[in-house]
Amino acid sequence: MTENATPALGRRTVLQAAFAAPAVAALAGAPVAQAAPAADDSRFTIAVLPDTQYLLDEGGSDPEPVREALRSLAKRRREANIVFMAHLGDVTEHGTEREMRLADSxxxxxxxxxxxxxxxxxxxxSGDDQRGPTPxxxxxxxxxxxxxxxxxxFAPGGYNxxxxxxxxxxxxxxxxxxWRVSDKGIQWAQGVLDEHRALPTVLTTHDLVGGSPEAALSEHGKRLWDNLIRRNDQIFLTLNxxxxxxxxxxxxxxxxxPVHLHITNYQERYxxxxxxxxxxxxxxARxxxxxxxxxxxxxxHRDTLPEAETAELSGELDxxxxxxxxxRRFAGFAPPAxxxxxxxxxxxVRGTAAYWRFDREGLPSAAAGPVAPGVVARDLTGNGNDLTVEHLHASAPDVLTWSTDHHDTQPAHASLTFAGGKAPDRGAVLRTAGNAPLNSQKFESGYTIETFLKLPSPFTGDHAFMGVLSWEGRAGDAGKHSGWSDDEPTCSLNVSGERFLQFVVYPVPVDADPTSWSHAIPVGRWTHVAIVNDGRRTTTYVDGAKIARNAAGESRGITTQGRPFVLGATQFALRYGQGFYGSLGDTRIVARALRPSEFLTARG
Structure with a gap:
């Protein structure tokens, strides 16, 4: 977990429009839509308002900036999904009855x-949180x-x-x-944490860290850190x-x-x-x-230089x-369900031609460690497309291993890890038998090919155009000569050197190879891939999202040649070179175009 400064990216105009437009609408009498933020949205905002004391000072000040800040939060609550606002203390300059009445309004x-x-x-x-009633x-x-x-x-006394x-x-x-939590206050806070053990926690207070650019614990902050924060893993962020x-x-x-401790205060500014x-x-999500x-x-309104300089802060600390x-950060106290x-x-589903998975339902011999040649992964449709493990070249026994690692939404909680590579070529494949029905199936009415894959992190070595899955054979032997090479197979899913997915297929009725390319897929996490053909064109989905570079050409069916279907590599000139480097999970082929709601990731 790291913190990185980011450039301003010219957002001043955007922010100005976002805040100014609702204000103008309200002045004109136009209704401003209000709706509760979505509780299940993966993006939400906690707003922070620090020391406002110089603007709520009975000796002479202007509270309007604070009023406008609060009004703007109410106006933008849906747009920015603002779920909470935390004031960090020093509401007023002197804490008098008069100033607090002003703060109230x-x-x-x-x-x-x-x-x-x-x-x-x-x-x-003044004093600590046992001080008794105050304005x-x-x-x-x-x-x-x-x-x-x-x-x-609230804690007894009303200050925490x-x-x-x-x-x-x-x-x-x-x-x-x-701002000065007593021992009793710390005990109360610990009790709250104990009662909410599974909740990630943001701790706000007035005095905790100070200094810039790298802050350090204050004397009081050290007490809070030693007696409360460091002992409770659920506290991941503090604001003061x-x-x-x-x-x-x-x-x-x-x-x-890691615990991120931030100081936020702008009272010294204009x-x-x-x-x-x-x-x-x-x-x-990000x-x-x-x-x-x-x-x-x-x-x-920022007509002067001081106003323009203060309207939006773009430095690395702001x-x-x-x-x-x-x-991962919350797993110690709130393991994901x-x-x-x-x-x-x-x-x-209807039309399923083949389905393989690597738990004991699909791989009866599943056990942690290497997977030996000859092990069979059953085709659970009963259509006779079982896969048999083969090691390529002189690969070591651990070129293929079994694991319980899996995509969160994958039906089976298991996968196979392939340690393929180049120089020397090595790898493992799972192949259908020579008489498997899938070897000759053309899918001219449409198809959906799904798999789960994970590239290791770090992703080291040269693995350009390693195969994920394919049908064996030569395009030239099928009368297809318009593609990259007569020696490539008629259908394959590969990963380029830039980690782009490449799906290339030679359709049945034409001599063409419409090819789709994804964006760079991530490393260190599982990815779901679905290739959907409706009998005319192919659309590829990555984690449920349609990619941009889907092949424009018409594509009907797959020119299979009666040769085996394979997981873990792609042939060239009827020979295997490198094997796949990464993990593969459940793989399904359906003889029709599926909707995303029917993918293996869908539940119920």
């Missing part, structure tokens, strides 16, 4: 549109938050709270801790204000996992920070948190990406 700007927390900073209160607690105590759907509870946020198809815990300029650091907890907001935009910092108030493999395996009968 300002925070009414967000209404009940976005749930939020407001913790106390040193300008709001802060009378405004931002439990009564203010009890109706929020995220609200979980927690929220449970539902987003990205799971629940997340957010702790909002006082108090110090400036902004900074960040990654520390390792007792479980050996107009007391101008109601600066930071977005933490989680993208669970395994990142994208961070951006801007002032909604200044984005709507706009960056945190890379987190969420599943993977789908159960499905029996073959559940996926033998």
């Amino acid at each position: 300002v925070f009414d700007s967000i209404g009940n549109q976005v749930p939020y927390s407001v913790l106390a900073g040193n300008h709001d209160v 802060y607690s009378r405004v931002f105590g439990p009564e203010r938050f009890q109706r929020m759907k995220t609200f979980g509870g 709270s927690f929220h449970v946020i539902t987003a990205g198809g799971r629940q997340w815990l957010l702790l909002a801790l006082d 204000g108090h110090y400036w300029p902004s900074g960040r650091v990654t520390l390792t907890n007792d479980a050996g996992n 107009y007391g920070g101008a109601g600066m907001v930071r977005f933490y935009s989680f993208d669970l 395994n990142v948190i994208d961070v951006e910092t801007f002032s909604p108030w200044l984005l709507t 706009r960056f990406t945190v890379e987190i493999d969420f599943r 993977l789908p159960a395996s499905r029996p073959a009968r559940a996926v033998l």
Whole structure:
């Protein structure tokens, strides 16, 4: 897990339009659509509002930037899928009754549109969280938050709270801790964590780390780290204000996992920070948190140099990406609940010509370790297309091994790992028998070929155009001479040197080789591939998404020649060179075009 600075990419105009347009519509009396964010969307945002003290100061200030920040969050909650807003303390400059009444009215700007927390900073209160009632607690105590759907509870005394946020198809815990958490407060926080052991946790407080560009724990921060954060693996991100300029650091907890600690504070900037907001935009599909910092108030009017310089911050400490493999990071306290395996009968859809899998249903001798030549993988359709293992050349016994590793949605929870390569050529294949029906099947009414594959990480060596699956034979022997070579087979799925999938097929009625190319497939993770032909054209899907470079030419059927179908390599001139380098899982061939909802990845 690493944190990488990213360039601004010219988003100023985009952000300005996003915030200014709703404001104009509202002034004109046009309705602004409001809808709850989608709880199962893999992208969602936690907004952060740091130290607003210079804008809520009874000695002379302007609260309008804070009002506009809160109004803008309410307006953008659906567009940006804003599921929560966390204030990091120092709401006001002096913490007086008058300032807190002002803060009360300002925070009414967000209404009940976005749930939020407001913790106390040193300008709001004094002493630790056992201090008793204060103007802060009378405004931002439990009564203010009890109706929020995220609200979980307050500690006795009313200065520490927690929220449970539902987003990205799971629940997340957010702790909002006082600027000086007492021993009792830490015990309370530990109790909350113990009661929510499976929830990834964001801890917010006022004073934890300071310094820039690389932050360091403050004296109070060391106490929180040693007594709470490092002991609880579920805390993966902390956010605090108090110090400036902004900074960040990654520390390792007792479980050996990284914890990202960020300081966010802009009060030293123009107009007391101008109601600066930071977005933490989680993208669970990409395994990142994208961070951006801007002032909604200044984005709507920035005529002077100070306004323009502060409207949106693009430095490496204010706009960056945190890379987190969420599943791996959370596995220690919240192991993913993977789908159960499905029996073959559940996926033998109408028209299935062949189906192979490598658990004991399809490979009765399955066991960890090398797979010997002669082992048979059964065709579970009963159509007689069993595959037999053969080692190529003088390959070592471990050129083919069995594993329980598999794609999350694969029906069988098993796979085969091929250690093929070049110089010298080596590999293993699984071949149909010489009289298997699949060897001669033409599929002129359409077909779907599916497989699961995984390239190793790191992906080392030269494996350009290694074969995934193919039918043996020579295109020239079938009267096909218009392709790359007469010596290539009439149908094969391969991986190029750039890790592009290449599907080449010679259709039955024409001398042509319409070829499809995917993007570079990832390493270190499973990929589902589906090649769908409707009797006219072929469309390739990678992880359910249609690729761009599908062959434009008409394609009907496959010019098979009565030779074996093979997993694990592609012949050239009737000879095998290198074998596949990676893992293969369930493979199915259906004699019709399937819809994505019928792929092996579909459930129920």
